Amino acid sequence: MGTEGCSTCSKTQAKKCTNCCKVSYCSQECQRTDWPKHRAICYPVSAQNVGQAGRGWVATRKIKMGELILRETATIALPEETGIWEAGEKIYRQVEKLTKTQQEEFYKLTRKKGLLEVSENLLEAAGDDEKKLEMAKTVARTIEETAIFFNNDIKTEDNCKCLFLKLALTNHSCAPNSSWTGGSKNPRQLELRAAKVISAGEEVTVNYIIVEARFSNKSARLRRLLDGWGFTCCCNLCDFNDEHSQLQMKEDNIKAEIVKTQQEMTQECDKNPALVNWRALCSLQKEILDLVSQLMSAQLLLFREYNSLVHLSQLARNETMLKQALEEWEELLKKLNVERAWKDFNICKDKLEEYSSMLKSKNPPKDEEIMQFLWLM
Numbered sequence: 001m002g003t004e005g006c007s008t009c010s011k012t013q014a015k016k017c018t019n020c021c022k023v024s025y026c027s028q029e030c031q032r033t034d035w036p037k038h039r040a041i042c043y044p045v046s047a048q049n050v051g052q053a054g055r056g057w058v059a060t061r062k063i064k065m066g067e068l069i070l071r072e073t074a075t076i077a078l079p080e081e082t083g084i085w086e087a088g089e090k091i092y093r094q095v096e097k098l099t100k101t102q103q104e105e106f107y108k109l110t111r112k113k114g115l116l117e118v119s120e121n122l123l124e125a126a127g128d129d130e131k132k133l134e135m136a137k138t139v140a141r142t143i144e145e146t147a148i149f150f151n152n153d154i155k156t157e158d159n160c161k162c163l164f165l166k167l168a169l170t171n172h173s174c175a176p177n178s179s180w181t182g183g184s185k186n187p188r189q190l191e192l193r194a195a196k197v198i199s200a201g202e203e204v205t206v207n208y209i210i211v212e213a214r215f216s217n218k219s220a221r222l223r224r225l226l227d228g229w230g231f232t233c234c235c236n237l238c239d240f241n242d243e244h245s246q247l248q249m250k251e252d253n254i255k256a257e258i259v260k261t262q263q264e265m266t267q268e269c270d271k272n273p274a275l276v277n278w279r280a281l282c283s284l285q286k287e288i289l290d291l292v293s294q295l296m297s298a299q300l301l302l303f304r305e306y307n308s309l310v311h312l313s314q315l316a317r318n319e320t321m322l323k324q325a326l327e328e329w330e331e332l333l334k335k336l337n338v339e340r341a342w343k344d345f346n347i348c349k350d351k352l353e354e355y356s357s358m359l360k361s362k363n364p365p366k367d368e369e370i371m372q373f374l375w376l377m
């Protein structure tokens, strides 16, 4: 940023690259000449110091909802089941193979607190026991790489834990403005996309716990984040700030209401399938959907709620509700542009097609159909 003049020829009359706003060119020709070099950093965010969280991604221009921010392929990958102590050597070997620049980026990342200490304790506890000492030394040799990897890894859809050098810099917020998902062709390639309009200068954030803890209250969230990533969240929904307290209370109340409704649904589902009131379940799910749409990260949470509502509308034989939910779901998908989310939508549509005569029949669903569509989360 702040480049004056053309990046290629230094002429003073130059215009900023419209995609990233980080460099300027005097002509298309100069832009083309620089592209092989520039493409690696031509995205609308730059790594900057963002205070407490250390480095983070900050938008260099206004980013539209659904717009691609970054696309990145994993730099280091381990099978998900690899334990923290056996991982060291495997990580180390992969780090060794990286380019010098990549290694520099790697060692700039944050480390999992406590791991270095554990390693020292292992050495101490081993005492004269040769076998234990040998093991403790193995751990110590690669502890730094291990601590970096396990503080930044992302689970991918092919059941691996992966390190993405760029995405690792994306900080958490409980009310994020973007999200990352895997592509359908290569699960180890992730896309970071804006989930709302992001203004220039705003930090780009994702929710690290968006699936499992999406309706949990503040204290549960803070504990999860502290346990998993060793930081105390200070996003708008978490910090102790009078300015935000109203907002926090409203958000937590809605979430409590959602959890309560989900419990009612679970109770209904625990009944003998022949006795389940599908219409009641369907309207409870509609209530949840209306509640979720009032949350700050609604746009990222609504997919699965629509999916669930479509499924239950099918079982409840509610054609109107099904049609409406499907339309709204598709509308949202168009705005957010997430490839992975389209996949779920298409799977659902195929299933609806297959069972369309059942919907029209108005007969109560039998086990086989229930198995296909009963999907509570």
Ligand SMILES: [Zn+2]
Pocket (backbone or CB within 6 Å): 006, 007, 008, 009, 010, 011, 025, 026, 027, 030
């Ligand atoms: Zn030039």
Ligand SMILES: [Zn+2]
Pocket (backbone or CB within 6 Å): 017, 018, 019, 020, 021, 022, 023, 038, 041, 042, 043
């Ligand atoms: Zn650019």
Ligand SMILES: [Zn+2]
Pocket (backbone or CB within 6 Å): 173, 174, 175, 233, 234, 235, 236, 237, 238, 239
């Ligand atoms: Zn938070």
